[in-house]
Amino acid sequence: MDVHISFTQFRLDNGLNVLVHRDPALPTVGVNVWYHVGSKNERPGRTGFAHLFEHIMFEGSAHVPEGQFDVLLEGAGGENNGSTDGDRTNYWENVPSGALELALWLEADRMGWLLDTMDQQKLDTQRDVVMNERRQGFENRPYGLAMETLLAAMYPPDHPYHWPTIGSMADLRAATLEDVSAFFRTYYQPANASLAIAGDVSVRRARELVERYFGDIPAGPPIPEVLVPDPALDRDGWGVLEDDVTLPRLYMAWHAPAVYAEGDAELEVLGRILSQGKSARLHRRLVYDERIAQSVSAGTRSGEAGGLFIVQVTARPDVSLDRVQEVVLEELTRVWTDGPDEDEIRRVVAGIETDFVGELERVGGFGGRADRLNEYHVLAGDAGYVRRDLARYRSVDGERVRARAESELGMARRYTLSVVPRDRADLAATGGS
Amino acid sequence: MAAPDRTVVPEVGPARGFEAPTPRERVLANGLRVWMVPTGRRGLGYAELLVRGGASTTAADEAGLATLVADLLDEGAMQGERVLTSLEISDEADRLGARLRTAATYDAITASVEVVQPRLPDALALLAAIVVRPTFPGEEFERRRSLQVGRLLESRDETRWMADQTLRAVLYGTDDPYGLPLLGDSGDLAGLQRSRVVRYHQRHFTPQNSILIVVGDADSDVVNGAIEDGFGTWVGDTPAFVPARPSPPALRPEVYVVDKPGAPQSEIRVGAIGAPRSTPDYFALTVLNTILGGAFTSRLNSTLREEKGFTYGAFSRFQLGVRPGPFEARTAVHTPVTAEAVSDILAEIERLRDEPVRTAELERAKRYVALRLPRRFETAAGRGGQMSALALYGLAPDYFDGYVEGILAVTADQVRQVARRHLDASNLVIVIAGSFETIEAPLGTLNRGAVVRRGPP
Structure with missing residues (x-):
C-alpha cells in the first residue's frame, strides 16, 4: 500500500513557501499556515509567549475588525483553529471551496498587518483566556503538573525545552504589548512561514490568489538562531509530586534523537512494542498478568532540538511504584538484551501503516494533508517526505530496535517521576531499587 | 501583480453541490x-x-x-x-x-x-x-x-x-x-x-x-x-428486554455543588432534559444550539471567553438520544467569577426565549451547520458513524438529502419557539464542581434557591 500526497511547490519573492495539493473529492478546501516559531524561541521570563501570541492572531488585523475573523469564516461555513508547540505554530481553516479567497485574505491580513490594530485590551483578554487554559489543562487536572515537572528535570534551565509551551502564570502576567510587536516583527514574516492549500482547488487558481494576497507582504530580517545546550543527564534522578489523585502514576524519561533523526523511528516502534495491544510487553506484564497497573503508554515525544522517550504507567490503587519501576526495567532489559521478535515488529508496522492512511484521509485540520505537507517542509526539509517517512518505519528490524534501545535507554541516564495521592509519598519510586 | 484592495471582504462563491452517500x-x-x-x-x-x-x-x-x-x-x-x-x-x-x-x-x-x-x-x-x-x-x-x-x-x-x-x-x-x-x-x-x-x-x-x-x-x-x-449464520430471536423507566424526579430550586476544596476553576453545567433525536424540532434545535453555544462565535463563548476572559471556552449541546437526552451549557471558569458566569449563562438562555435572533446571526449559524455537512463524510469512520446514527434513531438512509434545506429553512420565530419549548426556566438545573467554601455565598446571591453540597456520583 502506498502513501502519497501530490503537490506543487513555489516560493514568492518575499520568501513565502507555498504548497498546493488538489483533491476535488469533496467541495471543500483546507488552508494551513506554519510559522517556524514555538516556545523554544522564547526567552526566560516570557515563557508561554508563543502560544499567547497564537491567541492574539485571531483577534483581528488592519482590515479585519476584532471578532470578525471567526464571524466571517463561520458565516461562510468554515471552521478554523491553531496550535503551538516547542517548534512551530500552525493555523488552519477548512472552508467550502467558494470561500478559499476569504480564508486567504484573512491569513494574509494577519501575516502582514496584525499590529495596526493591536491594543492592550486584546492582549489582556487573551492573557486571561490562556491563564484559564492553563488552569483547565494543568492546575485543575489530575496529573496536570507532571509533564512540566518532567521537562524541567530533563533539560537544563538554558535549554529551550526546559519549560512547557503553555508557560508559567508569572510569565504570562509579565507579557507586554511591546513583546507582541517585537515577536511579530521577528518571527511572523513570510520567509519564516509555509502556506499549504489542499482540496477542491486548481493549482492555477490557488497560485493566483496566493500571489494576489501574499505577494506584497514585506520580507523580514533573518530569524535569530536558537542555542541548544547539551541536555545529557549526568546521573539518574527521582522526583515526587503529590496530587489530588487516587491512582499513583510513574513516568520514566530518557533523552532520545530529534524528530526524523537516526533512531527516532526505532524508538517509536519500541514504544509501541511496549504498550500498544494487549500482548505488548509492558501491558502484558503490568496490566494483564500481574494486574498492578491500570494502563501503560510508551513512546517518543520528539522535536527539532531533541526528543524524549517516555514510559508512563498508571498503577492500581495503593501499588508501590517501586515495584512498577522494577518491572519496567526488567522488560526494557529484556528488549535490549534479546531484541523483539519478528511478529512484534510486523504488528507494530501494520498499525503505523493504518495510522498514515487514516491521517491522510482528511485534506485539512490538524494532521490532515495540508498540515502534513507543511510539517514535512518545515521540519524534514522536504514537503514530499511522506513516503520516506513511512519507509523509515517499514525498514525497522528487531536488531535495530534492540541496538537503539540499548544505546539510548540501557546505557543512558534517566529521570523518574512519581505522582502519588496526597500524603502517600511512601508509594513513590526510589533510587534504591 | 497589483496589490488587492484589502478593505473589501472577498465575496464567497456558491457552494459546489454535494451529495451525501446513500447506503x-x-x-x-x-x-x-x-x-x-x-x-x-x-x-x-x-x-x-x-x-x-x-x-x-x-x-x-x-x-x-x-x-x-x-x-x-x-x-x-x-x-x-x-x-x-x-x-x-x-x-x-x-x-x-x-x-x-x-x-x-x-x-x-x-x-x-x-x-x-x-x-x-x-x-x-x-x-x-x-x-x-x-x-x-x-x-x-x-x-x-x-x-x-x-x-x-x-x-x-x-x-x-x-x-x-x-x-x-x-x-x-x-x-x-x-x-x-x-x-x-x-x-x-x-x-x-x-x-x-x-x-x-x-x-x-x-x-x-x-x-x-x-x-x-x-x-x-x-x-x-x-x-x-x-x-450469515448468526441466530437469536429473543425479544430485546426494555425495562420500565421511572418518571424523572421533580426538580427542586437548588444549586448543586460537588465540592473540590481549593479548585482553581469551577466546572459549570446548566442543564435540562432536552429532546429525543426523533424530535420534529431537530433542525430548529440545531440552529438554536449553534447560536447559543455550538460554535466558536456562539453567544456563550463570545461573552464568557472573548469578552470577559473568564474561561478557555464555553459551549452547549443537546445530547439527543433514543429518549430525551440532556441539554447542557458547559464551561470551566476561574473560581472567583463562578456566580457571574452562571448568571451570564442563564441570561443568554433567557434572551433566546425572549428576543428574536437577528438575521445576520441566524444566517451565520445556519450556514455554519449546513455548509460543513460534506466534511462529516471525509473519513471512512466519519461516513460509517453518520450512517449508524441514522440507523439507531430510525432515520431514512437518504435522510441527508433534505438536510441542508432543512437547516436553511429554519426561521427566527422557530428558534424562539423551540427555546421556549425546550429551555423553560423552570426546567433548568445548575450543577457546579468546584470549591464549595469559595463559591457558596456568591452563588446564593443568584436567587436560584439554596446552594447545597452534593456527594460524588
Missing part, C-alpha cells in the same frame, strides 16, 4: 440489515456492528453492565472451530493493522474496525467473531470488572466528569440509566456476575436488534463473502 441496504437471511457505503479510493475501510439498547436496557442494579459487555466482547471468542483468547484477538487485530474498538453508550453497544481496505475482509471476520460468538471467559470477566472499577476511580478525580455525571443524576435520578455513569458505580460493579453479561448478550445481540454498516468497496465479492461468512 445500499441488503438483508441477510437471518434478518440482519447490512448497509453498504461507498468510500474513496485512498481512504481506510470501516465496519461497525451496532446493537440497540446500550445502558438503557440494563436494570436498576446493573449500572455499568453495558460497558462491561462491550469491553468483554474482544476478550475471548470463537472463530469457526478456533477458540481465540483475549491476547490472540488483540494480536490478530494488530497483525491486520486494524483498530478494533468496542463501546457502550446510553442507547447502543457498538463494535467497530478501521483498517486499510485490502484487509477489510479479514477484519470483518474478526469483528463477526467477537460480536456473534464471544466466550466471556471467567478470568477475563474478573479482570475487566476490576479495570472498570479503576477507570471509575480515575474519573472521579476529574472535576469535569464529576460535573457531567452530577447533572445527569439530578435530571434523571439514579433509578434511570440515563442518570447513571456508563462506568457504573463501585457497588453495582462488585455485585455483577458473569451470568448477567452472558444473559445481556443473549437477549440483545440478535440479528434483528442490530445493523451492520460497511464502508468499503460494496461490489467486492471478497467483502460481501466475508459479511455472509461472518454474520
Whole structure:
C-alpha cells in the first residue's frame, strides 16, 4: 500500500513557501499556515509567549475588525483553529471551496498587518483566556503538573525545552504589548512561514490568489538562531509530586534523537512494542498478568532540538511504584538484551501503516494533508517526505530496535517521576531499587 | 501583480453541490440489515456492528453492565472451530493493522474496525467473531470488572466528569440509566456476575436488534463473502428486554455543588432534559444550539471567553438520544467569577426565549451547520458513524438529502419557539464542581434557591 500526497511547490519573492495539493473529492478546501516559531524561541521570563501570541492572531488585523475573523469564516461555513508547540505554530481553516479567497485574505491580513490594530485590551483578554487554559489543562487536572515537572528535570534551565509551551502564570502576567510587536516583527514574516492549500482547488487558481494576497507582504530580517545546550543527564534522578489523585502514576524519561533523526523511528516502534495491544510487553506484564497497573503508554515525544522517550504507567490503587519501576526495567532489559521478535515488529508496522492512511484521509485540520505537507517542509526539509517517512518505519528490524534501545535507554541516564495521592509519598519510586 | 484592495471582504462563491452517500441496504437471511457505503479510493475501510439498547436496557442494579459487555466482547471468542483468547484477538487485530474498538453508550453497544481496505475482509471476520460468538471467559470477566472499577476511580478525580455525571443524576435520578455513569458505580460493579453479561448478550445481540454498516468497496465479492461468512449464520430471536423507566424526579430550586476544596476553576453545567433525536424540532434545535453555544462565535463563548476572559471556552449541546437526552451549557471558569458566569449563562438562555435572533446571526449559524455537512463524510469512520446514527434513531438512509434545506429553512420565530419549548426556566438545573467554601455565598446571591453540597456520583 502506498502513501502519497501530490503537490506543487513555489516560493514568492518575499520568501513565502507555498504548497498546493488538489483533491476535488469533496467541495471543500483546507488552508494551513506554519510559522517556524514555538516556545523554544522564547526567552526566560516570557515563557508561554508563543502560544499567547497564537491567541492574539485571531483577534483581528488592519482590515479585519476584532471578532470578525471567526464571524466571517463561520458565516461562510468554515471552521478554523491553531496550535503551538516547542517548534512551530500552525493555523488552519477548512472552508467550502467558494470561500478559499476569504480564508486567504484573512491569513494574509494577519501575516502582514496584525499590529495596526493591536491594543492592550486584546492582549489582556487573551492573557486571561490562556491563564484559564492553563488552569483547565494543568492546575485543575489530575496529573496536570507532571509533564512540566518532567521537562524541567530533563533539560537544563538554558535549554529551550526546559519549560512547557503553555508557560508559567508569572510569565504570562509579565507579557507586554511591546513583546507582541517585537515577536511579530521577528518571527511572523513570510520567509519564516509555509502556506499549504489542499482540496477542491486548481493549482492555477490557488497560485493566483496566493500571489494576489501574499505577494506584497514585506520580507523580514533573518530569524535569530536558537542555542541548544547539551541536555545529557549526568546521573539518574527521582522526583515526587503529590496530587489530588487516587491512582499513583510513574513516568520514566530518557533523552532520545530529534524528530526524523537516526533512531527516532526505532524508538517509536519500541514504544509501541511496549504498550500498544494487549500482548505488548509492558501491558502484558503490568496490566494483564500481574494486574498492578491500570494502563501503560510508551513512546517518543520528539522535536527539532531533541526528543524524549517516555514510559508512563498508571498503577492500581495503593501499588508501590517501586515495584512498577522494577518491572519496567526488567522488560526494557529484556528488549535490549534479546531484541523483539519478528511478529512484534510486523504488528507494530501494520498499525503505523493504518495510522498514515487514516491521517491522510482528511485534506485539512490538524494532521490532515495540508498540515502534513507543511510539517514535512518545515521540519524534514522536504514537503514530499511522506513516503520516506513511512519507509523509515517499514525498514525497522528487531536488531535495530534492540541496538537503539540499548544505546539510548540501557546505557543512558534517566529521570523518574512519581505522582502519588496526597500524603502517600511512601508509594513513590526510589533510587534504591 | 497589483496589490488587492484589502478593505473589501472577498465575496464567497456558491457552494459546489454535494451529495451525501446513500447506503445500499441488503438483508441477510437471518434478518440482519447490512448497509453498504461507498468510500474513496485512498481512504481506510470501516465496519461497525451496532446493537440497540446500550445502558438503557440494563436494570436498576446493573449500572455499568453495558460497558462491561462491550469491553468483554474482544476478550475471548470463537472463530469457526478456533477458540481465540483475549491476547490472540488483540494480536490478530494488530497483525491486520486494524483498530478494533468496542463501546457502550446510553442507547447502543457498538463494535467497530478501521483498517486499510485490502484487509477489510479479514477484519470483518474478526469483528463477526467477537460480536456473534464471544466466550466471556471467567478470568477475563474478573479482570475487566476490576479495570472498570479503576477507570471509575480515575474519573472521579476529574472535576469535569464529576460535573457531567452530577447533572445527569439530578435530571434523571439514579433509578434511570440515563442518570447513571456508563462506568457504573463501585457497588453495582462488585455485585455483577458473569451470568448477567452472558444473559445481556443473549437477549440483545440478535440479528434483528442490530445493523451492520460497511464502508468499503460494496461490489467486492471478497467483502460481501466475508459479511455472509461472518454474520450469515448468526441466530437469536429473543425479544430485546426494555425495562420500565421511572418518571424523572421533580426538580427542586437548588444549586448543586460537588465540592473540590481549593479548585482553581469551577466546572459549570446548566442543564435540562432536552429532546429525543426523533424530535420534529431537530433542525430548529440545531440552529438554536449553534447560536447559543455550538460554535466558536456562539453567544456563550463570545461573552464568557472573548469578552470577559473568564474561561478557555464555553459551549452547549443537546445530547439527543433514543429518549430525551440532556441539554447542557458547559464551561470551566476561574473560581472567583463562578456566580457571574452562571448568571451570564442563564441570561443568554433567557434572551433566546425572549428576543428574536437577528438575521445576520441566524444566517451565520445556519450556514455554519449546513455548509460543513460534506466534511462529516471525509473519513471512512466519519461516513460509517453518520450512517449508524441514522440507523439507531430510525432515520431514512437518504435522510441527508433534505438536510441542508432543512437547516436553511429554519426561521427566527422557530428558534424562539423551540427555546421556549425546550429551555423553560423552570426546567433548568445548575450543577457546579468546584470549591464549595469559595463559591457558596456568591452563588446564593443568584436567587436560584439554596446552594447545597452534593456527594460524588
